[in-house]
Amino acid sequence: MTPFTTLTGIAAPLPMANVDTDKIIPARFLKTIARTGLGKSLFANLRYKSDGEENPDFVLNREPYRHAEILVAHENFGCGSSREHAPWALLDFGIRCVIAPDFADIFHGNCFKNGILPVKLPRAVCDQLIEDAQMGPNARLTVDLQKQVVIRPNGEEIPFSVDPFRRHCLLNGLDDVGLTMQRGAVIDGFESRQKAAQPWLYP
Amino acid sequence: MTEPTPRTLYDKIFDAHLVETTEDGTGLLYIDRHLIHEVTSPQAFEGLRQAGRRLRRPEATIAVVDHNVPTDASRHTTIVEPESRLQVETLERNVAAFGVPYIPLASEKQGIVHIIGPELGLSLPGMTIVCGDSHTSTHGALGALAFGIGTSEVEHVFATQTLLQKRARNMRVTVDGTLPAGCTAKDIVLAIIAKIGTAGGTGHVIEFAGEAIRALDMAGRMTVCNMSIEAGARAGLVAPDETTFAYVKGREHAPKGEAFERAVAWWKTLPSDPGARFDTEVRLDAAGIVPQVSWGTSPEDVLPITATVPDPEDAADEARRAQLRRMVEYMGLTPGQPLRELAVDVVFIGSCTNGRIEDMRAAAAVARGRRVAPGVRAMVVPGSGLVKKQAEAEGLDRVFLEAGFEWREAGCSMCLGMNPDKLTPGQRCASTSNRNFEGRQGPGGRTHLCSPAMAAAAAVTGRLTDVRDLAPAPAPLPERQAA
Numbered sequence: 001m002t003p004f005t006t007l008t009g010i011a012a013p014l015p016m017a018n019v020d021t022d023k024i025i026p027a028r029f030l031k032t033i034a035r036t037g038l039g040k041s042l043f044a045n046l047r048y049k050s051d052g053e054e055n056p057d058f059v060l061n062r063e064p065y066r067h068a069e070i071l072v073a074h075e076n077f078g079c080g081s082s083r084e085h086a087p088w089a090l091l092d093f094g095i096r097c098v099i100a101p102d103f104a105d106i107f108h109g110n111c112f113k114n115g116i117l118p119v120k121l122p123r124a125v126c127d128q129l130i131e132d133a134q135m136g137p138n139a140r141l142t143v144d145l146q147k148q149v150v151i152r153p154n155g156e157e158i159p160f161s162v163d164p165f166r167r168h169c170l171l172n173g174l175d176d177v178g179l180t181m182q183r184g185a186v187i188d189g190f191e192s193r194q195k196a197a198q199p200w201l202y203p
Numbered sequence: 204m205t206e207p208t209p210r211t212l213y214d215k216i217f218d219a220h221l222v223e224t225t226e227d228g229t230g231l232l233y234i235d236r237h238l239i240h241e242v243t244s245p246q247a248f249e250g251l252r253q254a255g256r257r258l259r260r261p262e263a264t265i266a267v268v269d270h271n272v273p274t275d276a277s278r279h280t281t282i283v284e285p286e287s288r289l290q291v292e293t294l295e296r297n298v299a300a301f302g303v304p305y306i307p308l309a310s311e312k313q314g315i316v317h318i319i320g321p322e323l324g325l326s327l328p329g330m331t332i333v334c335g336d337s338h339t340s341t342h343g344a345l346g347a348l349a350f351g352i353g354t355s356e357v358e359h360v361f362a363t364q365t366l367l368q369k370r371a372r373n374m375r376v377t378v379d380g381t382l383p384a385g386c387t388a389k390d391i392v393l394a395i396i397a398k399i400g401t402a403g404g405t406g407h408v409i410e411f412a413g414e415a416i417r418a419l420d421m422a423g424r425m426t427v428c429n430m431s432i433e434a435g436a437r438a439g440l441v442a443p444d445e446t447t448f449a450y451v452k453g454r455e456h457a458p459k460g461e462a463f464e465r466a467v468a469w470w471k472t473l474p475s476d477p478g479a480r481f482d483t484e485v486r487l488d489a490a491g492i493v494p495q496v497s498w499g500t501s502p503e504d505v506l507p508i509t510a511t512v513p514d515p516e517d518a519a520d521e522a523r524r525a526q527l528r529r530m531v532e533y534m535g536l537t538p539g540q541p542l543r544e545l546a547v548d549v550v551f552i553g554s555c556t557n558g559r560i561e562d563m564r565a566a567a568a569v570a571r572g573r574r575v576a577p578g579v580r581a582m583v584v585p586g587s588g589l590v591k592k593q594a595e596a597e598g599l600d601r602v603f604l605e606a607g608f609e610w611r612e613a614g615c616s617m618c619l620g621m622n623p624d625k626l627t628p629g630q631r632c633a634s635t636s637n638r639n640f641e642g643r644q645g646p647g648g649r650t651h652l653c654s655p656a657m658a659a660a661a662a663v664t665g666r667l668t669d670v671r672d673l674a675p676a677p678a679p680l681p682e683r684q685a686a
Contacts, residue, residue, distance in 0.1 A: 015522065016526070017522065017526060018401060018402075018501050018526075020501075020638075020640045022619075022638065022640040022641075022642060022643050023640065023641065023642075026620070026642055026646070027270075027619045027620045027621040027643075028620055028621060028646075030242050030270075030621060031242075031271065031284075031286035031287055031289075031290055031621065032245075032286070033245035033246065033249070033289065033290060033293050034245075034246065034249075035246050035354075045641060045642045045646060050628065050646070050647070074522065075402060076401060076402040076405070076435070079401055079402065079435065080337065080432075080638060080640060081336075081337050081619075081638075082243070082335060082336055082337040082351035082352060082353055083242075083243065083353075084243065084246075084335075084353035084354040084355060087353075102402065102405060104402070104405060104435060105405060105406060105435070105437050106337060106351055106352070106353060106437060109353065109356070110353035110355065113353060113355035113356070114355070163227075163369070164227050165225065165227050165229050165367075176359065176367060177250070177254070177256075177358055177359050177362050177363065178254075180231065180359065180362070180363040180365060180367065181256075181362060181363060183222070183223070183231065183363075183365075184363075186222055186223055186231075187222055187231075187233070187259075187363060187364065187365060190222040190233055191233075191364075194233070197469075198329075198466070198469065199462065199465075200327075200458035200462045200463075200465070200466050201235055201327075201330070203456070203458075
């Protein structure tokens with residue numbers, strides 16, 4: 001996994017609540033056996049018209065947001081299906097940070113597994129950042145995970161909090177499967193105890 | 204000696220599966236059952252392959268194909284759509300290479316992963332159950348801790364049989380009283396989501412309790428737990444009781460004989476202790492519930508069937524007004540219009556929410572002796588091959604076919620627009636599924652979520668209908684006199 005330390009980039013404003021994962025990547029694009037290549041289908045139903053042409057009204061079809069690396073949205077971002085294709089599509093498009101008042105649980109966890117930082121900030125702050133983002137090419141935000149601050153174009157620093165273990169994994173690009181595999185002996189011990197107490201789980 | 208702290212059902216299952224806790228409070232949680240399907244597993248198998256890893260407990264895993272599969276007879280020869288076929292074939296290659304038990308498409312046990320788990324006794328009370336699918340919450344109806352995970356977590360469970368988890372907050376939703384005639388478990392859960400919102404349960408596990416929940420059969424409890432995720436909660440739970448034990452007893456993979464008795468003794472210790480602390484409490488009176496139907500594009504935008512389309516201009520703030528205007532436009536509605544006037548093009552009865560035999564019976568009771576309205580396409584899709592077989596043994600297939608419904612093969616079907624069963628742009632559908640997001644059932648499709656009885660009622664009248672307004676079903680037609 002690519003470590004996430006500091007990111008300075010174009011922020012795209014998406015002032016919508018309840019952006020569900022079907023919206024981020026509709027189910028018809030889940031028929032892939034790879035993690036890559038989903039960027040072109042990100043927000044497909046909003047981004048393209050029924051004839052396949054780009055919808056010029058959608059933010060990611062406009063300059064400079066075609067090059068957005070940060071997305072700022074409203075409440076309950078990523079609700080719905082558990083599909084990890086949603087963070088894969090964001091990542092493949094080039095987005096490595098989503099800022100919103102809150103996130104749905106499964107999507108929130110999936111982001112960290114893919115080097116994407118979800119930042120929770122109050123709605124009023126998100127609205128301020130959305131206004132910043134609407135400044136176009138000057139809409140560059142900095143997200144510093146080391147210092148845990150978002151830096152606005154005017155230089156103001158906004159602190160955010162993040163789970164310490166997830167921050168550590170993200171900063172160092174750690175694969176937690178590898179970390180847990182080092183606990184094999186402890187898992188063995190659990191299984192022996194469980195097998196004695198609940199043998200029906202080990203037919 | 205101090206009394207032990209009273210614990211919730213969730214806390215008890217979580218504690219019983221805690222392998223260890225790290226300094227920062229992250230738990231390593233042991234997983235008893237891992238269900239997998241073709242859509243969210245290929246990248247996890249690929250990850251194992253690249254790292255040279257194997258499955259820690261393939262025998263605790265079960266694979267099935269459901270999302271991509273066509274639900275017509277064509278699937279018995281080949282899956283025509285090449286990308287869908289590739290996903291199914293990839294799963295078949297992966298289960299063979301990694302030694303994972305698999306229920307093939309040709310088996311009568313094939314079905315939607317959340318239908319077959321309980322049905323085959325693979326999902327049991329007190330278990331931790333995961334699947335790369337958000338509707339894994341369904342299995343919580345058994346009194347199991349069951350939740351959806353992403354593909355990276357699927358890989359983590361493959362390799363370690365564990366997950367890294369922070370303890371969730373406890374929420375209890377108590378539904379008091381008795382459900383009125385014409386209302387079902389689906390109406391209960393839609394009413395709950397309308398009340399607490401799609402983020403109401405975020406960060407929580409919901410325990411559903413109260414007289415109206417206790418009175419539900421297992422199918423109804425599964426419908427309620429299934430849609431916990433639509434209320435924002437990763438998992439929903441119902442305390443195991445005699446209804447649960449009677450359901451589990453005798454199922455293929457359930458413990459038998461003395462092992463069953465021993466299991467029941469443990470399961471009986473699981474219900475929340477008196478005085479257990481819930482971070483959030485919600486109460487609802489079942490007697491006040493009327494048949495529910497969604498009108499918008501989020502599962503919280505639900506109203507009684509007797510209501511009218513809301514006016515976006517009545518909303519409190521501009522952001523919400525804009526959201527509602529978009530919904531009204533997308534759904535092709537007019538503010539003030541009675542929901543009961545909305546003509547439907549398609550009716551879909553099935554899915555992991557409402558694809559069980561009890562759902563088939565409820566829909567058939569409405570369809571019996573009636574006809575699907577002209578111009579309406581009505582599909583009934585059993586949740587599994589075993590549900591289909593049982594329904595056919597009861598003659599329900601004939602009831603549906605004689606009424607003009609399609610009677611199809613098991614699968615996810617029109618719940619999610621990943622297989623040939625899709626809405627076309629602008630089509631309006633009364634659906635027993637779980638999500639009414641824009642484009643969920645096909646690009647441009649318009650979904651109205653409701654119960655199986657309400658969906659069947661919409662099929663026979665051609666519009667959204669209050670099932671309580673239908674005259675009592677005509678007497679069954681004599682055997683050989685069917686139209």
